[in-house]
Amino acid sequence: MDFAFGPEDEAFRQEARAWLAEHTAGEPARAAGRAWERELGDGGWIGLGWNPARGTYGNRTTTLTGQVVWAEEYARAQAPARLGHFGENLLGPTLLAHGDHAQCARFLPAIARGEELWCQGYSEPGAGSDLAAVRTAAVRTDGGRTYRISGQKIWTSLAHEADWCFVLARSTEGSRRHHGLSFLLVPMDQPGRIEVRPIRQMSGAADFNQVFFDGAEARAEHLVGGEGNGWRVAMGLLARERGVSTLAQQIGFAAELARVIRVAVEGGAAAEPAVRDRLVRQWADLQIMRWNALRTLGATDDPGVPSVAKLLWGGWHRRLGELAMQVRGASAALGPDDWRADRPYRLDALQRLFLFSRADTIYGGSDEIQRNIIAERVLGLPKEPRP
Numbered sequence: 001m002d003f004a005f006g007p008e009d010e011a012f013r014q015e016a017r018a019w020l021a022e023h024t025a026g027e028p029a030r031a032a033g034r035a036w037e038r039e040l041g042d043g044g045w046i047g048l049g050w051n052p053a054r055g056t057y058g059n060r061t062t063t064l065t066g067q068v069v070w071a072e073e074y075a076r077a078q079a080p081a082r083l084g085h086f087g088e089n090l091l092g093p094t095l096l097a098h099g100d101h102a103q104c105a106r107f108l109p110a111i112a113r114g115e116e117l118w119c120q121g122y123s124e125p126g127a128g129s130d131l132a133a134v135r136t137a138a139v140r141t142d143g144g145r146t147y148r149i150s151g152q153k154i155w156t157s158l159a160h161e162a163d164w165c166f167v168l169a170r171s172t173e174g175s176r177r178h179h180g181l182s183f184l185l186v187p188m189d190q191p192g193r194i195e196v197r198p199i200r201q202m203s204g205a206a207d208f209n210q211v212f213f214d215g216a217e218a219r220a221e222h223l224v225g226g227e228g229n230g231w232r233v234a235m236g237l238l239a240r241e242r243g244v245s246t247l248a249q250q251i252g253f254a255a256e257l258a259r260v261i262r263v264a265v266e267g268g269a270a271a272e273p274a275v276r277d278r279l280v281r282q283w284a285d286l287q288i289m290r291w292n293a294l295r296t297l298g299a300t301d302d303p304g305v306p307s308v309a310k311l312l313w314g315g316w317h318r319r320l321g322e323l324a325m326q327v328r329g330a331s332a333a334l335g336p337d338d339w340r341a342d343r344p345y346r347l348d349a350l351q352r353l354f355l356f357s358r359a360d361t362i363y364g365g366s367d368e369i370q371r372n373i374i375a376e377r378v379l380g381l382p383k384e385p386r387p
Contacts, residue, residue: 005065012062013069019043020077037084037114045070046088047112054096057108064297068247075251083161087111087118091166094237098183098225107164107185121153121167121186121211122234130369131168131234132177136213138169138184145220147171147184149213155363159196159209162188167218168234171227181230185222186213193217201355238306238365246293246309250286253313256320256353257282263350264327278323285316304378307370314360314367321357324350 005013023039040046047059049067062070082088092111095104110116127133136151149169159165165186172180188194193216198206225233261279264270270279289312296305325332328350335346347355361367375381 005069009063009065009069012066013073016045016070016073017077019045020073020079024077024079033080034083034114034117036080037082037117039114040084041112041114046084046114047092047108049089050092050108051096054104057104057112059108059112068294068297071247072251075249083117083158084111084114086120086158086162086166087116087164090120090237091118094166094233095224097236098229098233102221103185103224116163117158117161119156119159119162119165119188119211121156121165121169123155124152125154132181132231134168134170134181136167136169137173138167138171138182138218139173140171140220147182147218147220147223149184149186149216149218151213153211153213155199155208156196156211157208159188159211160198164188165211166224166237167213168230171230178231180228181234182227183224183230183233184218185224186216186218190216205352246313247290249313250290250293253286253289253317253320256324257286259349260320260324260327263324267327267329269327269329275323275327278319278326282316282320282323285312289313289316304374307365307373307378310365311367311370314364317360318357321354325354 023043037046041058044060047057048062048070049064050057050059050061052061087107088111092108095107107116111118121136122131122134124134124136126135136149136153138147138149140146141148147169149167151169153159153165153167156165165188167184167186168181169184170180171182175181186194188196193214195212195214197210197212199208199210200206201208260282261270264275264279269275289309292312293309296309332351332354372384376383
């Protein structure tokens with residue numbers, strides 16, 4: 001199978017590389033922020049993968065391989081982490097597939113300009129990997145013109161930054177499992193009705209949040225896909241969560257692996273045959289992940305593709321975190337040389353890698369759920385008994 005890029009892709013690569021070099025010059029530690037999202041929007045780099053058959057909304061589009069090129073160059077340039085991921089890569093394609101013209105016209109241009117940020121209201125304390133157990137309720141009010149939303153979401157990335165949240169809520173009282181769910185677009189600026197609380201992680205960071213909805217309002221025209229069809233819309237969105245972005249993720253993985261190898265060589269751990277074997281296996285498995293991702297690009301209708309991808313990279317990254325500690329030996333447990341009791345505890349890059357990667361096989365759909373999807377929907381094996 002030929003994984004090479006064509007002349008048009010390479011020309012696009014040069015354009016992307018030049019733009020990124022110009023706009024990130026002299027700012028290696030530039031932080032993600034709204035200004036950067038607007039800069040990307042001004043350059044026309046948001047919405048490259050949106051379906052052009054549904055029209056354009058201030059964005060430009062490119063081929064699937066062109067999207068891969070942009071994702072790879074963005075990662076290689078070590079450009080800022082994106083605040084607009086949920087709007088561009090998840091909600092945008094979902095609205096084009098399931099939304100109406102008014103919804104696309106209202107929300108997509110603002111995403112393409114980098115002006116409005118989104119977060120994802122899926123997981124709940126009792127509905128993480130088992131998304132069909134959602135209990136957050138959405139009740140029609142005001143003569144059917146609005147929904148009142150009450151409940152709690154958890155592990156919500158960027159909720160403290162977002163202007164909007166796409167929320168999966170139960171709109172039919174007494175419904176169970178995937179029946180009676182609706183997909184709603186909810187404005188976050190509702191003081192007294194929406195509360196965001198950060199979740200402090202063991203690494204010291206607070207990348208995730210709890211979100212409490214206490215009668216928050218969503219307009220009826222911001223219901224996507226029709227009432228009671230939320231499960232279909234939500235599953236369509238999740239199928240888009242892994243794809244081109246996985247290839248960009250792998251560029252970051254390669255940089256982390258190179259750092260671990262460097263530490264192993266400099267510290268002498270690479271002289272141990274068992275460590276060398278693990279390093280080589282990590283490198284080989286990363287190449288396999290890349291080839292698998294390229295081979296399955298665009299296969300969003302196959303439920304097994306995203307599940308296999310998640311199993312591959314989740315386990316790989318977790319093993320890399322463990323290997324990062326192994327090659328450092330006892331020093332992996334030590335803090336920075338300039339540690340002081342009067343300052344917050346700090347971790348270096350490899351320590352953060354180890355702690356964060358412990359969650360890789362859980363968030364975004366646990367390994368157990370991914371294996372169930374493959375077994376039941378791809379291999380046709382009997383379903384697990386459900387209460």
